[in-house]
Amino acid sequence: xxxxxxxxxxxxxxxxxxxxxxxxxxxxxxxxxxDDDTISIGISLPLTGDYSEPGKGVQQGYEAxxxxxxxxxxxLGKEVELTILDDQSSADRVAADYEKLINSDGVDxxxxxxxxxxVVPAAQVxxxxxxxxVEPAGAAPEVFTQGFDNLFYAAPAVADDHYDYLADHIxxxxxxxxxKTAAYAAMDDPFAMGTAYGLKARLEEMGVKTVVDEVYPPNxxxxxxxxxxxxxxxxxxxxxxxxxQDAVNLILALQQLDYQPAMAAFxxxxxxxxxxxxxxxxxxxxxxxxxxxxDATYPSNKEFVEFYTAEYGDPPGEDQANAWTTGQVVAAAVxxxxxxDPDPExxxxxxxxxxxxxxETVVGPLTWDSxxxxxxxxxIQQYVDxxxxxxxxxxxxxxxxxxxxxxx
Amino acid sequence: MSLLLQSLVLGVLLGGLxxxxxxGLTLYFGVMRVVMIAHSAFLILAAYLxxxxxxxxxxxxxxxxxxxxxxFFVTGVLIQRLLISRLRPATLxxxxxxxxxxxxxxxxxxxxxVFTGTQRRVQLPYGGADISIGGVxxxxxxxxxFGLAAASLLALxxxxxxxxxxxxxRATIQHPEAARLVGINTERTAGYGFGLGLATAAIGGTAxxxxxxxxxxxxxxxIGPLMAIIVVGGLGSIxxxxxxxxxxxxGQSLLQIPLGTTWxxxxxxxxxxxxxxxxxxGFFGGRLAQRF
Numbered sequence: 001x002x003x004x005x006x007x008x009x010x011x012x013x014x015x016x017x018x019x020x021x022x023x024x025x026x027x028x029x030x031x032x033x034x035d036d037d038t039i040s041i042g043i044s045l046p047l048t049g050d051y052s053e054p055g056k057g058v059q060q061g062y063e064a065x066x067x068x069x070x071x072x073x074x075x076l077g078k079e080v081e082l083t084i085l086d087d088q089s090s091a092d093r094v095a096a097d098y099e100k101l102i103n104s105d106g107v108d109x110x111x112x113x114x115x116x117x118x119v120v121p122a123a124q125v126x127x128x129x130x131x132x133x134v135e136p137a138g139a140a141p142e143v144f145t146q147g148f149d150n151l152f153y154a155a156p157a158v159a160d161d162h163y164d165y166l167a168d169h170i171x172x173x174x175x176x177x178x179x180k181t182a183a184y185a186a187m188d189d190p191f192a193m194g195t196a197y198g199l200k201a202r203l204e205e206m207g208v209k210t211v212v213d214e215v216y217p218p219n220x221x222x223x224x225x226x227x228x229x230x231x232x233x234x235x236x237x238x239x240x241x242x243x244x245q246d247a248v249n250l251i252l253a254l255q256q257l258d259y260q261p262a263m264a265a266f267x268x269x270x271x272x273x274x275x276x277x278x279x280x281x282x283x284x285x286x287x288x289x290x291x292x293x294x295d296a297t298y299p300s301n302k303e304f305v306e307f308y309t310a311e312y313g314d315p316p317g318e319d320q321a322n323a324w325t326t327g328q329v330v331a332a333a334v335x336x337x338x339x340x341d342p343d344p345e346x347x348x349x350x351x352x353x354x355x356x357x358x359x360e361t362v363v364g365p366l367t368w369d370s371x372x373x374x375x376x377x378x379x380i381q382q383y384v385d386x387x388x389x390x391x392x393x394x395x396x397x398x399x400x401x402x403x404x405x406x407x408x
Numbered sequence: 409m410s411l412l413l414q415s416l417v418l419g420v421l422l423g424g425l426x427x428x429x430x431x432g433l434t435l436y437f438g439v440m441r442v443v444m445i446a447h448s449a450f451l452i453l454a455a456y457l458x459x460x461x462x463x464x465x466x467x468x469x470x471x472x473x474x475x476x477x478x479x480f481f482v483t484g485v486l487i488q489r490l491l492i493s494r495l496r497p498a499t500l501x502x503x504x505x506x507x508x509x510x511x512x513x514x515x516x517x518x519x520x521x522v523f524t525g526t527q528r529r530v531q532l533p534y535g536g537a538d539i540s541i542g543g544v545x546x547x548x549x550x551x552x553x554f555g556l557a558a559a560s561l562l563a564l565x566x567x568x569x570x571x572x573x574x575x576x577x578r579a580t581i582q583h584p585e586a587a588r589l590v591g592i593n594t595e596r597t598a599g600y601g602f603g604l605g606l607a608t609a610a611i612g613g614t615a616x617x618x619x620x621x622x623x624x625x626x627x628x629x630x631i632g633p634l635m636a637i638i639v640v641g642g643l644g645s646i647x648x649x650x651x652x653x654x655x656x657x658x659g660q661s662l663l664q665i666p667l668g669t670t671w672x673x674x675x676x677x678x679x680x681x682x683x684x685x686x687x688x689x690g691f692f693g694g695r696l697a698q699r700f
Contacts, residue, residue, distance in 0.1 A: 255536030
């Protein structure tokens with residue numbers, strides 16, 4: 001990209017004066033971030049390499065959030081300025097990037113990168129410098145078992161909790177109407193298995209008997225044998241810990257064996273626009289958890305969808321939403337504690353505040369445990385009248401929950 | 409009991425499909441000692457063509473066979489004449505692995521480029537339909553695939569045993585020099601043999617498209633089991649491949665009940681290792697396979 005010379009000179013002048021004011025303000029003892037009028041936020045993202053697709057999505061979310069903040073009075077009345085570096089999807093680069101952002105660029109705050117593999121090394125650097133570290137992606141269990149006390153995952157739930165609203169709903173049913181038996185089939189993959197086994201643990205607590213528990217490798221091509229086991233068990237609820245093609249193949253194989261469960265839930269696949277094309281008109285009643293939908297009625301979500309759509313032309317996806325959520329979470333802490341500077345004392349106050357408080361975001365209200373796991377759940381969507389709609393939790397519902405799935 | 413019976417029926421249907429998918433693979437080896445890694449890529453290509461045909465025209469994917477079978481036959485003849493026949497006979501088997509691996513990558517890349525990596529499935533009005541007989545459910549699509557397999561394998565068998573071309577092809581398989589001595593144009597016969605193998609891929613791929621979700625890299629999941637089938641059956645033997653496919657298909661389906669999916673899948677490879685240890689030429693390949 002070419003930048004006009006006049007703009008460069010202006011930028012240089014601004015940077016120069018900033019550096020000057022920075023020197024002056026660091027001279028006085030004021031703890032509130034000095035009197036400079038910007039808050040700089042350092043971010044490293046995979047803009048090239050393996051994760052460049054989702055990386056760009058996160059970048060759009062961050063930039064939209066900064067633009068929106070600046071249009072609406074900024075953060076603590078100051079302008080928000082993002083410094084985004086490209087880590088080329090490399091775990092070595094990402095650690096060096098955050099070192100640079102904190103040490104030589106002297107940013108006031110940092111936001112997390114994309115995906116588990118990059119989040120862990122980045123969080124380590126943040127931990128070493130005592131920085132608050134809110135991240136938009138990285139839901140795998142190992143993110144939360146490294147002993148980070150400065151990390152917060154800005155999304156509704158880790159994989160195990162995706163079905164919590166469904167489990168709550170089943171628990172609230174009169175015992176006679178609850179399913180008695182359950183069949184589980186999950187791909188041998190930490191995310192897919194996590195979703196199914198999270199629900200399994202809850203259902204078993206309620207006394208729902210597990211009659212089939214199958215795990216299949218990702219290269220499975222024939223699902224008829226798994227379907228035969230499930231159909232033979234005639235379980236009341238079928239839970240699939242699935243990605244995409246396995247869910248479609250399994251559902252067709254179950255239909256071919258005339259298995260008719262009262263409830264059928266599959267992760268990932270049903271929210272895919274290709275899904276109804278593959279299954280045809282037999283989707284009615286199929287359940288699926290979802291982390292984000294532009295249709296959610298959380299107060300800030302409407303603003304977000306409108307602003308984002310005006311800016312980019314398309315409604316935001318999950319990556320953009322999680323980036324925006326990261327911004328909202330950090331902003332909430334900054335406004336509450338009334339500081340935003342690299343000083344360890346300020347950063348610790350931000351961390352402590354987030355451990356104790358709930359934040360209202362575009363993916364719903366969020367709270368965290370001491371390791372940074374969000375304590376929410378994914379919304380549950382269901383195919384109602386041929387379209388996928390939110391049915392749980394009830395205050396977000398777009399359609400009534402179908403308790404007994406019509407035959408497929 | 410009903411689960412056992414159901415699994416047995418599913419195993420037979422699966423075995424039939426495996427037999428059709430493996431038939432071409434064993435034919436290439438029999439005719440030319442070519443290890444055709446790209447066979448499963450051609451299966452997926454045929455499945456994509458069937459899907460594309462149905463999406464564009466709304467006509468049943470089976471009708472696409474009318475043009476995919478001739479197209480694949482001609483492609484097969486061309487691949488044999490222009491690529492495979494250029495390899496040095498002494499290193500043909502080994503180099504054919506490399507060559508057809510490249511062909512598989514080209515097909516996979518092209519599919520990804522043209523149709524994107526999105527996973528596709530032909531949507532059929534009878535996709536989830538089934539016939540119930542004595543407590544056993546038989547899926548209509550699986551029955552069609554099985555019928556297609558049985559019909560094409562029978563046709564292939566009749567072609568090889570009852571026609572002059574079949575005799576020439578078998579002579580080429582059994583002893584190329586002797587076949588040339590009695591006046592068979594083994595070059596041309598080999599070309600047609602390769603075309604025939606690829607034509608079975610067109611039928612197999614279409615049968616596959618009826619009941620599976622397809623994506624460009626799917627063929628890597630198929631080539632391993634298919635290779636295991638033709639080695640167990642004896643390289644070059646079509647009846648051997650059919651019987652091995654049936655045994656392995658039923659075995660996989662039944663083992664699933666006590667062992668689960670992961671271990672049931674290893675059955676193919678255990679059968680492969682056992683065959684190589686006990687009877688390396690395969691159970692039906694006989695003298696032919698022993699020469700390698």
